[in-house]
Amino acid sequence: MATFPYPEALANLFYTQGPDLVGLYDLALGWFTQVNPAGVRLLGYASEAEFLADPDHSLRSPPWTGAQWQALCDRAQHEGHVQVQANIRHQTGEALRGYLELAYFEAESRQLLLVRLSAQGRLQQAERELAHSVRRFEAVVTNATIGIIVCDRPGSIVSANQLAGQFFGYEPEALLGQQIEVLVPNAAGRHHEQLRENFNAHPQVRSMGGHRALLGQRQDGTVFPVEVSLSYFHLDDELYLVAYILDISLKKAAEQELLAQHQHVARLNADLEQQVADRTHALLVTLQQLEKRTAELTQALAAEQELGELKSRFVSMASHEFRTPLTAVLTSADLIGSYPSSAQQPERLKHVQRIRSSAQKLNDILEEFLSVGRLEEGRMAARPTRLDLTALLPEALSDVQSLVKPGQTIDWQLNCPEPVQLDASLLRKVVVNLLSNALKYSGAGTIVTVRAACHEQLLTLSVADHGIGISAEDQTHLFERFFRARNVTTIPGTGLGLYIIARYLELMGGSIALQSALNEGTTVTITVPYENDITN
Amino acid sequence: MKTILLIEDDEDIRDNTAEILGLAGYAVQPAENGRVGIALALATRPDLVLCDIMMPMLDGYGVLAMFTQNPQLAGVPFIFLTAKTELTDLRRGM
Numbered sequence: 282m283a284t285f286p287y288p289e290a291l292a293n294l295f296y297t298q299g300p301d302l303v304g305l306y307d308l309a310l311g312w313f314t315q316v317n318p319a320g321v322r323l324l325g326y327a328s329e330a331e332f333l334a335d336p337d338h339s340l341r342s343p344p345w346t347g348a349q350w351q352a353l354c355d356r357a358q359h360e361g362h363v364q365v366q367a368n369i370r371h372q373t374g375e376a377l378r379g380y381l382e383l384a385y386f387e388a389e390s391r392q393l394l395l396v397r398l399s400a401q402g403r404l405q406q407a408e409r410e411l412a413h414s415v416r417r418f419e420a421v422v423t424n425a426t427i428g429i430i431v432c433d434r435p436g437s438i439v440s441a442n443q444l445a446g447q448f449f450g451y452e453p454e455a456l457l458g459q460q461i462e463v464l465v466p467n468a469a470g471r472h473h474e475q476l477r478e479n480f481n482a483h484p485q486v487r488s489m490g491g492h493r494a495l496l497g498q499r500q501d502g503t504v505f506p507v508e509v510s511l512s513y514f515h516l517d518d519e520l521y522l523v524a525y526i527l528d529i530s531l532k533k534a535a536e537q538e539l540l541a542q543h544q545h546v547a548r549l550n551a552d553l554e555q556q557v558a559d560r561t562h563a564l565l566v567t568l569q570q571l572e573k574r575t576a577e578l579t580q581a582l583a584a585e586q587e588l589g590e591l592k593s594r595f596v597s598m599a600s601h602e603f604r605t606p607l608t609a610v611l612t613s614a615d616l617i618g619s620y621p622s623s624a625q626q627p628e629r630l631k632h633v634q635r636i637r638s639s640a641q642k643l644n645d646i647l648e649e650f651l652s653v654g655r656l657e658e659g660r661m662a663a664r665p666t667r668l669d670l671t672a673l674l675p676e677a678l679s680d681v682q683s684l685v686k687p688g689q690t691i692d693w694q695l696n697c698p699e700p701v702q703l704d705a706s707l708l709r710k711v712v713v714n715l716l717s718n719a720l721k722y723s724g725a726g727t728i729v730t731v732r733a734a735c736h737e738q739l740l741t742l743s744v745a746d747h748g749i750g751i752s753a754e755d756q757t758h759l760f761e762r763f764f765r766a767r768n769v770t771t772i773p774g775t776g777l778g779l780y781i782i783a784r785y786l787e788l789m790g791g792s793i794a795l796q797s798a799l800n801e802g803t804t805v806t807i808t809v810p811y812e813n814d815i816t817n
Numbered sequence: 818m819k820t821i822l823l824i825e826d827d828e829d830i831r832d833n834t835a836e837i838l839g840l841a842g843y844a845v846q847p848a849e850n851g852r853v854g855i856a857l858a859l860a861t862r863p864d865l866v867l868c869d870i871m872m873p874m875l876d877g878y879g880v881l882a883m884f885t886q887n888p889q890l891a892g893v894p895f896i897f898l899t900a901k902t903e904l905t906d907l908r909r910g911m
Binding site: 601605606608609612613615616619632635638639770771772773 | 826827829830832833834836837840871872873876
């Protein structure tokens with residue numbers, strides 16, 4: 282240990298001040314001339330000699346340049362004393378927070394600084410850090426945007442932040458010491474204490490109300506929707522529960538609003554769809570009506586056309602069929618006038634007969650028209666009476682004798698021995714018509730074959746000729762009023778015959794069928810059901 | 818004596834017409850259809866033809882066509898006797 286040329290007090294200072302660096306700094310030298318062992322240790326030197334011999338002459342404080350250090354020394358020289366908080370670097374590079382005091386004095390004509398560097402203690406540092414940490418923590422908790430409540434195991438609130446108080450309508454301090462249950466509506470009914478006990482037994486971090494609405498109760502008794510997360514911590518073997526609380530009134534309101542909007546939109550959509558459906562339906566109905574109307578119009582047009590065609594057919598027929606007998610009547614009447622003498626009586630009689638037969642022809646045509654009228658008015662009905670076909674057929678044959686052409690023959694066979702119940706008048710008209718058609722539309726020298734049979738209450742009668750026949754196209758119109766096949770337009774006829782007899786057969790419950798080929802001939806077959814005659 | 822060829826299928830009309838013309842001093846050749854009428858006309862050229870239109874076998878238009886085409890018969894005056902009154906029928910007979 283070196284001797285100290287300085288006052289005893291200073292020496293004491295060196296060695297009694299525990300952990301601080303104390304040293305003498307010679308301003309002229311620019312470095313320490315003495316330093317205590319604590320200082321050597323503090324700055325990490327092996328010995329005082331090493332320290333004093335350090336050629337850097339620096340306290341290794343990087344922020345300080347040589348000029349700054351010089352300025353500090355100058356200040357100490359002028360003001361006598363300087364204190365600064367400083368960051369000193371340990372020789373090993375470790376940072377050291379320190380408190381530097383420089384005191385200027387002169388001794389033995391040397392300008393000296395008494396330098397004292399006290400490192401700030403670890404505890405001191407830890408205390409300050411703890412204080413900071415607590416302040417930070419408090420700031421975080423206090424100003425958190427989530428309500429935070431800490432309670433102990435029995436459920437007594439030990440801490441609550443501002444927002445938590447605000448949520449529940451309490452001053453934050455007013456919550457302290459309260460049971461957590463005061464914040465839960467109907468806590469008793471919901472076994473909240475039991476739930477809390479369960480949580481205490483198996484504490485875990487979890488969120489509540491994620492799937493269902495939880496409610497919080499304010500001091501004034503009103504409730505509001507909350508979302509709660511729970512966590513816990515142990516402090517000195519004591520369990521503390523932490524509840525993080527969010528007031529989700531606004532969120533819920535927004536959700537409600539959103540839901541309402543959704544419902545509104547859904548309703549609008551449904552309305553729209555309904556409207557579309559209604560309109561579509563209306564459109565379809567209109568379309569159907571339109572189609573129906575079109576069909577009606579088409580039908581009306583067809584009826585109109587048919588009527589027009591009927592009219593022209595009638596005019597064409599009437600002009601010829603009426604005019605021919607009328608011409609005969611007129612010319613015969615004129616000729617009668619040309620035979621005044623009694624010797625000419627045979628001539629006159631011939632013309633009288635001609636007039637009579639022409640009038641008869643006109644009457645027949647008129648009769649046909651009237652038949653059509655009666656048929657269409659539904660005024661005709663079949664009146665079955667006792668009918669002997671073996672008598673009816675020869676009568677019909679004699680009716681058509683005048684139409685038989687030279688060499689034409691009628692070959693007939695009848696197999697109906699028993700009398701039947703049928704309308705004789707209608708049946709006779711039918712048979713006469715078929716026979717006259719066959720004779721009219723087949724040539725001289727041909728045979729007309731007639732076959733009739735009664736079997737199981739059904740009369741079947743066919744008339745076959747070898748005449749001009751009917752084309753397939755004309756066959757489809759054959760039973761229409763005034764229709765004449767195209768190959769018979771030069772042959773007199775009203776075009777009513779087949780129409781009338783088809784209706785007569787209908788009245789009798791019978792039917793008519795026709796087979797024909799052009800230039801080969803026609804076979805017409807009628808079938809009529811009858812009742813057996815039981816009058817005898 | 819002038820000869821008139823009368824072609825008419827209806828017997829009553831034919832007889833009456835022939836009778837009226839005969840009484841008026843004409844020689845009448847009656848024919849019951851167009852074919853017979855043409856044959857008669859070719860045998861004896863008539864001075865006038867009276868012809869019905871609506872007839873079986875060969876109608877009046879056909880008879881007229883034969884007359885105009887046949888050089889032997891061309892130029893014989895030809896009159897249609899008909900019940901046809903429609904304008905198209907008249908036009909067709911010209």
